Amino acid sequence: MAETATKARVPAARGKRPKGPPLRPTGPIVPVSGVSGNALVVVVAIMAFLACLTLGAVTMIRQSATSWQSEIAREVTIQIKPEEGLDMDKALARARSVVTTFAGVTGASVMGKGATARLLQPWLGSGIDIDELPVPRLVVVTIDERDPPDFQAMRAELNAQVPQARLDDHRAWVDRLTAMANTTVLIGLGVLGLVMTATVLTVIFATRSALSGNRHIVEVLHFVGAETRFVASQFQRHFFRIGLKGGLAGGVLAAGAFFAAGAWQNATMGAAGSAQTTALFGRIAIGPWGYLGIALVVAVVAAVTALTTRLTVMRTIRHIDRARADGNRAEPS
Structure with a gap:
């Protein structure tokens, strides 16, 4: 009796799955790869590259202007005619x-x-x-x-x-450098704003394209009870990966461009072309804060891509609900 009971309990041991047909793996709502997805990665990479270049250039010019201001502020001159x-x-x-x-x-x-x-x-x-x-x-x-x-x-x-002595405290030069630095920062922020706006619009169009290709799946899932947040999270996760890949590619390229330019300047120090570049732009080095800013741009691009996708999907589903409600009202009673 005891032996029979023991044998009866064996199939219920932990880690044993009941016999039956294997479960089919569920596919993602949004295709993992495709021509449109790869194209969007390239577009986001270009946008991130331009944004990182702009941020690095603004940081470099700001550092040069601060250095010039400090050098001028440390000295005054007396001219005697x-x-x-x-x-x-x-x-x-x-x-x-x-x-x-x-x-x-x-x-x-x-x-x-x-x-x-x-x-x-x-x-x-x-x-x-x-x-x-x-x-x-x-x-x-x-x-x-x-x-x-x-x-x-x-x-x-x-x-x-x-x-005969005239004191020059260089205040006019300091004011001009400050105005130039502030204007450069404002221009850089404006360019960053334009790049981010273009990125948002690109993601909106790509999301709508993905929705149009999978609209029947979204409608079926939504009509059978899938919550809007669930559907939006699927698209958000997919496009977050795209934004992160593109942002990382653009950020790495921008950081490599600044590093290569700085190495070239150090290697050609004293040459005519390098001397003119140094005189015009100063040292081509963005420093730790510049590279941290590039990393921040990459994170912002990925976050903006995911947030824009989520808002676009939720808005599309609301349009589906509104169209369904309007159709129900139009049906004769």
Whole structure:
């Protein structure tokens, strides 16, 4: 009896499935691959590449402008124009001694004749004699950025002690650089907005195309009781993968482009073309924050793709329900 009972309990042991026909694997509502899906991956990759390039360029220009502003803000110059009967060396020494008495000045040095000649070399050539030209001489004053001196008081004291001296605090250049940087950031944000808008519209059209090809499946699932959230989640998951693949491809290409450009600049340092590029754009390096921004763009592209798909599917299903309700009202009672 006990043996018989034991044998009767064996088929019910854990991990045993009842005998019967094997279950058919359920296929996805949206096809996993296809020509339209591959084309959408390419389009999203292009959009992400352009967005990452724009963000990296804005970051690079912003860093260069900040560096220029910092360099300009750390120094001011005093120009002393030569006049008949003026002892230039005494005037330079007097101006230097005046500015060093102000709080916020960390140092002052007179620019020598050789350094002044090198500044004029691009325009006047080499071998010029500063003493034979009415060229102003300079005193370079280093200031504390966090606690700058009172420039108005410094200017007034210089006018009193050395009437030929003119203080230039480079405020106009700093304002121009700030305006240029802000304008560049605004333009970059505008381009980013346009790229993201184009991405959203592309995803909407692709989602509607996928819905039109699988509309009968969506209608059947919806009419037999499948919830709108379930159907929308199937499309959302599919297009999220597409957006993530395209975003990663575009982000990696953009990061590689910046890395390659920076490596080229370092390898050709000193050459004519590299020197002109450096003078125009500064160092081609976006830094850790730039690469983090590229990763953020990739995440945003994938999220926008998934969210846009979900909203489009839910709106389409609402249109199906509305059309069905209108058809029911039109039927004669």
